Amino acid sequence: EDQVTQSPEALRLQEGESSSLNCSYTVSGLRGLFWYRQDPGKGPEFLFTLYSAGEEKEKERLKATLTKKESFLHITAPKPEDSATYLCAVPNQAGTALIFGKGTTLSVSS
Amino acid sequence: SQTIHQWPATLVQPVGSPLSLECTVEGTSNPNLYWYRQAAGRGLQLLFYSVGIGQISSEVPQNLSASRPQDRQFILSSKKLLLSDSGFYLCAWSDTYGYTFGSGTRLTVV
Numbered sequence: 001e002d003q004v005t006q007s008p009e010a011l012r013l014q015e016g017e018s019s020s021l022n023c024s025y026t027v028s029g030l031r032g033l034f035w036y037r038q039d040p041g042k043g044p045e046f047l048f049t050l051y052s053a054g055e056e057k058e059k060e061r062l063k064a065t066l067t068k069k070e071s072f073l074h075i076t077a078p079k080p081e082d083s084a085t086y087l088c089a090v091p092n093q094a095g096t097a098l099i100f101g102k103g104t105t106l107s108v109s110s
Numbered sequence: 111s112q113t114i115h116q117w118p119a120t121l122v123q124p125v126g127s128p129l130s131l132e133c134t135v136e137g138t139s140n141p142n143l144y145w146y147r148q149a150a151g152r153g154l155q156l157l158f159y160s161v162g163i164g165q166i167s168s169e170v171p172q173n174l175s176a177s178r179p180q181d182r183q184f185i186l187s188s189k190k191l192l193l194s195d196s197g198f199y200l201c202a203w204s205d206t207y208g209y210t211f212g213s214g215t216r217l218t219v220v
Contacts, residue, residue, distance in 0.1 A: 004153075034208060043116075043200050043211035044154075087154070089209075096167070097144055098209055100154040 003027075006088050006101035013108050016077045021104045023088030024070040031095060033071050035064050036087040038103070044087055047073075078108045112137035116201045116212030123219055129174075129188040131215050133201030136182065141203040143184040145176055148198040148214075160184060191219045 003026045013019055025033065032051050036044035048057045050066035057064050061082060063074045073086055085105045089098040113136045123129060135141050145157040156169045158176035166176050173192050177185045184201060196219045201212040 032208075036211075041198075041214070041216065043202075043214045046208055046210065049208055089154075097156045097159050097169070098154075099156075100146075102151075102153040 004088055004090055004099050004101040006086075006104050008104060009102065010105045011107070013075075013078055013106065015079055015108055015110045018074070018076045018078070020075070021073040021086055021106070022070060023073070023101055025088075025090050026069075027090050027093060027099070029093075031091045033066055034089045034098060035071070035073055036089065038085045038087055040085075047086075075106070078106070080108050080110050082106060083108045112203070112205075112210065114201060114203055114210055114212045116215060118215060119213065120216045121218070123191050123217065125193055125219055126190045129186070129191050129195070129217070131186040131199055131201075131217075133184045133186075133212055134182055135184075135203045138182070138203065138205065140181055141205065143178065144202040144204070144209070145184065145186050146200045146202060146211075148200060149196075154200065158186070193219050195219050 005024045007022045032049050034049050035047040037047055038044045048064040053068045055066050061076050065072045085103040087100055087103045089100040092099050116133045142161050144159045146154040147157055148154050158166055158168055160166050160178045163178055174188050199215045202209050
């Protein structure tokens with residue numbers, strides 16, 4: 001069964017304290033790994049798509065990396081506005097839809 | 111540019127009442143459309159997807175149904191709501207670049 005597992009479930013950081021979020025997946029024949037940001041009461045907002053091991057993408061304080069079995073979302077010197085739930089997803093085996101992890105809820109305090 | 115509209119934003123319905131949530135997409139033709147549900151403490155669960163008018167695939171057995179009467183319109187319905195239908199419902203569309211989500215509907219069944 002295709003699965004996506006994210007850790008930790010929750011992460012509390014001080015402003016400026018860098019850390020990483022993890023996403024591991026079991027689907028074979030990966031056709032992309034997606035990262036989304038979700039604010040409370042809103043729909044997920046697209047951040048990155050990674051397609052091959054070794055690929056990296058950056059956006060402001062966020063950098064996503066991909067290996068053969070997992071992806072990391074690195075947050076460098078976070079600010080309070082980075083507080084959100086970060087979701088990871090991969091296409092299912094049939095390629096018909098995305099399978100999501102449960103997300104990591106990040107809280108950054110000043 | 112492509113946009114996705116979803117309404118209503120919040121809804122409180124009594125058990126046993128009907129449900130109709132609507133989603134429309136602008137700026138694209140023949141999109142793949144999706145309904146996801148996000149319950150507290152759980153990840154996004156795929157409910158239905160559609161690759162064209164009248165073509166609906168259901169991912170999980172449930173009290174809900176979906177219809178696609180027009181190319182860019184996707185409707186989620188129920189004849190009689192259950193308490194377990196409460197959750198955050200998200201519509202999404204996809205193209206070769208990824209998936210874009212609507213703003214969601216918070217449904218509370220009382």
